[in-house]
Amino acid sequence: MPKQTKTYTKILEAALPLFAAFGYRGVAMRDIANTVGITAAALYNHFPNKETLYLKALEYAFEAQVGGLSGALGNARTPHERLTAFVGFWVETFGSDVILRALLQREMTDADDTRLALLVQHVFQPIYAEVESFLTSISGRHDPLMLFTSIAGLVMYHFETTPMRKLLPGFRPSQDEHEALVEHVTMLLEHGIDMA
Amino acid sequence: MPKQTKTYTKILEAALPLFAAFGYRGVAMRDIANTVGITAAALYNHFPNKETLYLKALEYAFEAQVGGLSGALGNARTPHERLTAFVGFWVETFGSDVILRALLQREMTDADDTRLALLVQHVFQPIYAEVESFLTSISGRHDPLMLFTSIAGLVMYHFETTPMRKLLPGFRPSQDEHEALVEHVTMLLEHGIDMA
DNA sequence: GTCTATAGCCGGATAGAC
DNA sequence: GTCTATCCGGCTATAGAC
Numbered sequence: 001m002p003k004q005t006k007t008y009t010k011i012l013e014a015a016l017p018l019f020a021a022f023g024y025r026g027v028a029m030r031d032i033a034n035t036v037g038i039t040a041a042a043l044y045n046h047f048p049n050k051e052t053l054y055l056k057a058l059e060y061a062f063e064a065q066v067g068g069l070s071g072a073l074g075n076a077r078t079p080h081e082r083l084t085a086f087v088g089f090w091v092e093t094f095g096s097d098v099i100l101r102a103l104l105q106r107e108m109t110d111a112d113d114t115r116l117a118l119l120v121q122h123v124f125q126p127i128y129a130e131v132e133s134f135l136t137s138i139s140g141r142h143d144p145l146m147l148f149t150s151i152a153g154l155v156m157y158h159f160e161t162t163p164m165r166k167l168l169p170g171f172r173p174s175q176d177e178h179e180a181l182v183e184h185v186t187m188l189l190e191h192g193i194d195m196a
Numbered sequence: 197m198p199k200q201t202k203t204y205t206k207i208l209e210a211a212l213p214l215f216a217a218f219g220y221r222g223v224a225m226r227d228i229a230n231t232v233g234i235t236a237a238a239l240y241n242h243f244p245n246k247e248t249l250y251l252k253a254l255e256y257a258f259e260a261q262v263g264g265l266s267g268a269l270g271n272a273r274t275p276h277e278r279l280t281a282f283v284g285f286w287v288e289t290f291g292s293d294v295i296l297r298a299l300l301q302r303e304m305t306d307a308d309d310t311r312l313a314l315l316v317q318h319v320f321q322p323i324y325a326e327v328e329s330f331l332t333s334i335s336g337r338h339d340p341l342m343l344f345t346s347i348a349g350l351v352m353y354h355f356e357t358t359p360m361r362k363l364l365p366g367f368r369p370s371q372d373e374h375e376a377l378v379e380h381v382t383m384l385l386e387h388g389i390d391m392a
Numbered sequence: 393g394t395c396t397a398t399a400g401c402c403g404g405a406t407a408g409a410c
Numbered sequence: 411g412t413c414t415a416t417c418c419g420g421c422t423a424t425a426g427a428c
Contacts, residue, residue: 023219023221023305023306025219025221025222026221079391080391083389083391102305105304105305106305108301108356108357108359108360109219109298109301109302109305109356110219111359116359116360116363117363119360120360120363120364124360124364125363125364128364128365132366138389138391139389139390139391140390141383141390142380142383142384142389143366143368143371143380144366145361145364145366145367145371146354146371146376146380147384147389149353149354149357149361150350150353150354150380150381150384152353152357153349153350153351153352153353153354153356153357154346154349154350154353155349156349156353157345157346157348157349157350157352157353158342158345158346158349160304160305160349161304161345161348161349163304163307163312164304164312164315164316164320165341165345167312167313167316167321168316168320168321168324168341169324170328170339170340170341171341172339175339175341175342184338184339184342184346185346187337187338188338188343188346188385188388189384189388189389190388190389190391191387191388192384192385192386192387192388193279193334193335193338193343193385193386194335194336194337195275195276195279195334195335195386
């Protein structure tokens, strides 16, 4: 099992969109092999079994992605700027990468301790570490972890529900544009609904 | 294929927790049959195939559940009361029914047009219809459907992320208690983070 | 309406040649 | 490192007796 050959990476990159679209059980080793252009048997020169292949693919996907937050927060000074930057980072990261979002969503429903730990380590832990003090500083009343979860959910649920919201009255495509989403979420977070 | 026998219902009720826990592909006809106490072949006297069984199980689960909102909103007069009742209904409905929540979550990731329509029809459409005018009335600035999605996400994401948040620093079990969640969400919706 | 038996297919994994 | 060939287990679905 060689670890850093070209094929190794090619396999992971071929597998990721498949797993994202059809889930672990929905993808056969033959499918991945076909996409790469080899046979299923050849996959076993690179990975001992399907589960390991899947795990490595997940790591590969998540390692690459996160880390941009410090850049996004770097220039932001005021609470308003920082909050906007944070929300914007979240919307950008998961709004532009359909595959990453699908993988995350699937992992959240099919909970496995090993893989959950991976997700926390690569995705949530680093982001939370960067914003925890910020969240604590701006909110005396809200528990920082709850607030973090709320902000994440506020953004993610718009993406998660898109296929369904299309079937509801009042759906307009503009609601899915990133700018509109960022504005909606930050306004809500800063001022609440602003009830009459 | 008889439609309203005792066994028919028993099958659906046996299948639901299995599908919720392991997903469509993760459940074999044998598993359902074993739980009911019959053989897999006998299932085909009630359902033509696995997919139909699954669809009927979904309908059965969702039909029963929703409809309590009008009761929950009935007494509420002020915007604050109505909002609290709405959030409380959401937290109660999905916080207390693990199976319903898991099914919903799975359907949201494995989008199939037929089943999405079912979900919208039985779950989101009726709820949204009851709160749309309310949401419009309290928020001049926010699109009602976006606001609806935000409120739903605010609640649901706390549930969805529970297994992962347990691995983050600052996790306390009390964050998952229903009362705390309702208070956190309503406060956020009414006043925002209330930044310094 | 339920059973046993089995057809038929698919998917993960291995053996061994090249 | 990739191939062909194959094993084997699991799954949906059907046939036919009771």
